[in-house]
Amino acid sequence: MTTKEEFTKYLTSTEKYAPSTIYTYGQSIELISQDISNNLEIGFKSLFNITDVNILQDYFHRLYLIPAVMEMEETQRKRKNNAFKRYIEFCGTIDTNNFNVNQPDLKDIFESRTEGGQKIVISLVAERDSSLRASAIKIHGTTCFGCNFNFKSKYGEIGEGFIEIHHVKPLSSFLNSKVVDPYTDLIPLCSNCHRIVHRKKDYVLSLIELKEIINNPN
Ligand SMILES: [Zn+2]
Ligand SMILES: [Zn+2]
Known part of the structure; x- marks a missing residue:
């Protein structure tokens, strides 16, 4: 209160x-x-x-x-x-x-949009939470889900373990549970792919959309 x-x-x-x-x-x-x-x-x-x-x-x-x-x-x-x-x-x-507590700006926390009538909420907080990051990496590895880039393969030792974690969660499950599930809600993306999915101000690309763009850049 x-x-x-x-x-x-x-x-x-x-x-x-x-x-x-x-x-x-x-x-x-x-x-x-x-x-x-x-x-x-x-x-x-x-x-x-x-x-x-x-x-x-x-x-x-x-x-x-x-x-x-x-x-x-x-x-x-x-x-x-x-x-x-x-x-x-x-x-x-x-x-x-x-x-x-240490979140600098709330507008980073959520982005929502409609995709085929479905609302999507993205939490950048989840992406910055170090324990969630660690579980996501343990589960999904450190190879980009978008383009298969792997930092260790490219840069050697210094790239080992490096990957960005992206959070995707349907609003319905977000409202029912405040817990982020690293199995279903977090995916590894390389820095380039991650920037691209967040490129538009009010629209976050899905993994499927990202892959379509990568396979078919016009
Ligand atoms: Zn990538
Ligand atoms: Zn992200």
């Missing part, structure tokens, strides 16, 4: 926002709580009662997948959406057990 005062104090301490923005963000948390109550959970009281980043992210993604809510956001220049992100950042700084 926290308060609007603590939240706005945090925003001030970052020295990133004008006082008027800080005021607006503070007010926005109550409006977002109403949005959650209206759209997701009747009787939802206040976001200030929740400081668990995982739970907050859950609400965030469910709320902004609702087209009507997102449309409204667009007309308000995503004011509440931004306030919500800042609030999650703030909660990351007060909950020291949370994996988001």
Whole structure:
């Protein structure tokens, strides 16, 4: 549990926002709580009662997948959406057990899109989690799933064990479980392929799409 005062104090301490923005963000948390109550959970009281980043992210993604809510956001220049992100950042700084504490920018954490009607959520946090990385490498090895590049084969000893880990997870399973499964959710990609799948701002290529491009560059 926290308060609007603590939240706005945090925003001030970052020295990133004008006082008027800080005021607006503070007010926005109550409006977002109403949005959650209206759209997701009747009787939802206040976001200030929740400081668990995982739970907050859950609400965030469910709320902004609702087209009507997102449309409204667009007309308000995503004011509440931004306030919500800042609030999650703030909660990351007060909950020291949370994996988001050192996360520099929340907009890196999730990217979502529709693929044949299916929503996809990508978590860059999972890609940076060293224990998840280690399990993914143990399971999948260090050869790129996109182009079969292997750093050790190319560079010898210095390349041994080097690979980037990419996170792909369907939204439905993301909402049902907050646990990242390295078997199904994480894949090894070389640095080039990884940059390419994240090349577009609002669109992350699937492994199938990546392979199609590699096999058929036009
Ligand atoms: Zn590759
Ligand atoms: Zn990635």
